[in-house]
Amino acid sequence: MTSQQDTSVTVSTVILTSPNNWDEWLEVIKSKANTNHIWKYVDPSTPKDALPKLEEPVQASPKDVNSQKTKLLELDEDKKKELHMLQSDYKDNLKLYRKQQSALNTLRTQIQSSVSRSYLIYTFKCNTTYDILVSLKQRIAPSNKA
Secondary structure: OOOOOOOOOOOOOOOEOOHHHHHHHHHHHHHHHHHOOOHHHHOOOOOHHHOOOOOOOOOOOHHHHOOOOOOHHHOOHHHHHHHHHHHHHHHHHHHHHHHHHHHHHHHHHHHHOOEOHHHHHHHOOOOOHHHHHHHHHHHHOOOOOO
């Protein structure tokens, strides 16, 4: 007779309900953000003027490989290959940008669904996910003044 072990997994959600669980809640949010490499864009401990911006990549053009040329037909074969590589990088970077942009939007809704109803108001009228985290931090995170 074989014995069966209980392999069920219990998933628990951390809800921000007081300053007492701020650190635990923020770590869960940070883990979600790190999954898509977006924490650096939303880290509430970073001053806003030092925060990197997620910017859509710009597609390469003939001028990027030869400032004197504006058309593909004007480029020699080596420069055409170089441009092709840059355009391939652009496609990869664009996919990453779109994935991260989507992840930022998802994180915003995850944050709003993981705060108590009494704190939800602090997420309103915030333009970015970063702004939401800063707003919550200012109002809920325990202070270090003790």
